[in-house]
Amino acid sequence: MVTDEQVRAIEEKALAIRETIITMLVEAKSGHTAGPLGMADIFAAFYFHILKHDPKNPSWEDRDRLFLSNGHITPVRYATMAHAGYFPVEECMTLRKFGSRLQGHPERERLLAVETTSGPLGSGLGQASGYALGARMDDKKFRVYCLMSDGEQDAGNTWEAAMFAGNNKLANLTAVMDRNNIQIDGVTEVVMPLEPLADKYRAFGWHVIEVDGHNIRQFIAAIDEAHAIVEKPTLIMAHTIPGKGVPDIEYDYRWHGKPPTKEEGERFLAQLRQTYAQ
Amino acid sequence: MLNDSLKLRADLFDASAQKPTRDGFGSAMMELGEREPRAVIVCADLAESTRALAFKMKYPARYIEMGVAEQNMATVASGLANYGKIPFMASYAAFSPGRNNEQIRTTITLNNVPVKIMGMHAGVSVGPDGATHQALEDMALMRVQPNMIVISPCDALEAHKAVLAVASNGKPSYVRFAREKTPVMTTDETPFEIGKANEMWRSAAPTVAVFATGPLLFEALSAARDLEMQGIGSVVVNVHTIKPLDEGAVERAARECGAVVTVEEHQIAGGLGGAVAEALARRAPTPIEFIGVHDRYGQSGEPAELLREYGLDAPAIIEAMKQVIARK
Numbered sequence: 236m237v238t239d240e241q242v243r244a245i246e247e248k249a250l251a252i253r254e255t256i257i258t259m260l261v262e263a264k265s266g267h268t269a270g271p272l273g274m275a276d277i278f279a280a281f282y283f284h285i286l287k288h289d290p291k292n293p294s295w296e297d298r299d300r301l302f303l304s305n306g307h308i309t310p311v312r313y314a315t316m317a318h319a320g321y322f323p324v325e326e327c328m329t330l331r332k333f334g335s336r337l338q339g340h341p342e343r344e345r346l347l348a349v350e351t352t353s354g355p356l357g358s359g360l361g362q363a364s365g366y367a368l369g370a371r372m373d374d375k376k377f378r379v380y381c382l383m384s385d386g387e388q389d390a391g392n393t394w395e396a397a398m399f400a401g402n403n404k405l406a407n408l409t410a411v412m413d414r415n416n417i418q419i420d421g422v423t424e425v426v427m428p429l430e431p432l433a434d435k436y437r438a439f440g441w442h443v444i445e446v447d448g449h450n451i452r453q454f455i456a457a458i459d460e461a462h463a464i465v466e467k468p469t470l471i472m473a474h475t476i477p478g479k480g481v482p483d484i485e486y487d488y489r490w491h492g493k494p495p496t497k498e499e500g501e502r503f504l505a506q507l508r509q510t511y512a513q
Numbered sequence: 514m515l516n517d518s519l520k521l522r523a524d525l526f527d528a529s530a531q532k533p534t535r536d537g538f539g540s541a542m543m544e545l546g547e548r549e550p551r552a553v554i555v556c557a558d559l560a561e562s563t564r565a566l567a568f569k570m571k572y573p574a575r576y577i578e579m580g581v582a583e584q585n586m587a588t589v590a591s592g593l594a595n596y597g598k599i600p601f602m603a604s605y606a607a608f609s610p611g612r613n614n615e616q617i618r619t620t621i622t623l624n625n626v627p628v629k630i631m632g633m634h635a636g637v638s639v640g641p642d643g644a645t646h647q648a649l650e651d652m653a654l655m656r657v658q659p660n661m662i663v664i665s666p667c668d669a670l671e672a673h674k675a676v677l678a679v680a681s682n683g684k685p686s687y688v689r690f691a692r693e694k695t696p697v698m699t700t701d702e703t704p705f706e707i708g709k710a711n712e713m714w715r716s717a718a719p720t721v722a723v724f725a726t727g728p729l730l731f732e733a734l735s736a737a738r739d740l741e742m743q744g745i746g747s748v749v750v751n752v753h754t755i756k757p758l759d760e761g762a763v764e765r766a767a768r769e770c771g772a773v774v775t776v777e778e779h780q781i782a783g784g785l786g787g788a789v790a791e792a793l794a795r796r797a798p799t800p801i802e803f804i805g806v807h808d809r810y811g812q813s814g815e816p817a818e819l820l821r822e823y824g825l826d827a828p829a830i831i832e833a834m835k836q837v838i839a840r841k
Contacts, residue, residue, distance in 0.1 A: 365592025
């Protein structure tokens, strides 16, 4: 359950995270824009409500584990972690720069709290499944979450992992798919059609919930539902808008993998504040 | 003569005891089952032929079936190791680390989690299955990945020790095994330490150093014994660890003999020969002849005839030893 006040607080964090994403991408001069903006609400919900974690003790043994399979949207994770207190928000401006802990794609050894190294698509769900299975063998109570993209549903490894998690009934694993319908070369249903995605996961032994990925209340309710499913893993298909909050780039696949220029960044920040002014 | 201090089998040259090196994986896992609760096996539908079956029967909860899914085997193993288990990936080397190389790179070695990759059926001596199943590039694939340890045991007993050693080294590790029975050369007392090469044979006045890895070590020792009878002395070093290479031992033997032959059941590019050549080019440039597969794929056949066809047996090694001495 979540109160109106809590939802508002999470939404405020999401706006701050989006501002940081745009600012850090302008500074980095490379990186991905659409995915991070589209996932800001879900990351805010995770770090400010859902996850059991301690930013001051990132290796706390009983923390929930959040795996990010599509490592290219890591700016949203870095920005969220900074706002949650893992490191100063100013450090976000070192993204993709030499010597930074904030690599272009996340690396566990440089920043332990990202849990794993990712970027090459399709390998996060298997890792999260192995982690969840190990934890279940030892009767651990923490939960394992795996965030993944829709584009990486093209990858065979994703489906091998989906089959594995279903077969092993990994109820301590919850996957969240960013269903934003875009990938580098275009719209997912044009590049390599994925539908009916929810049915595919159900056929692989998963409980599937579809939500509006920008509706905090709906998303948290879906997480609560996932926790209540004890006989199988759950997939939350979060329908999101790539570039959410910046009307100039929303839905546009061409913003998958490029950063805003300084001028664009200023315009996007103004649009963001206008979008969320209400 | 054979190095006494290594406590090798007295009847080594009779090849009276023969076992596939993969048996060493099976026996070591049974030992680990007993004393290392974190050890688990992830296996891609090959329990019997990888020798994981006994462990599966005795410790079913710690045997994780992947189905025919080597990429996912690597990522699941990464997750298990990241959590705190010691996962052993059991499959054929042609598929793992063959098919799943990128998953190993990103989620195991770059991620630096202690997954143990057990590559079975390495080399042309796999025999009748043919080229698709004869891994000849696995050591090269594993050697170029930072953080990875690469071991190629010479017999089933050394394989047993290698598996126990990687279980407790806390690092991503690759161990390579053969399918067919091969001579057991070592004993339980023979020392094994990751990264420390063992000098197995030494003639009175050696003029060529042979660095061998895997079961072909037996062919190298046979070649050394035969050549000694012809009045040509050598040393034979068991380089069971390809990475980290025991560069000190390699350099000492190369300097002493002034000529080198490397012996491996692997492509000459990127395996033991490549590793030795790279080290000696820096430390002690020395003429080298390479016994290995020269940029070809394998094929079906009986192991012995394949070793002959690819120039990997004792007569071919003798030839190479003479050639390299002539190049001094």
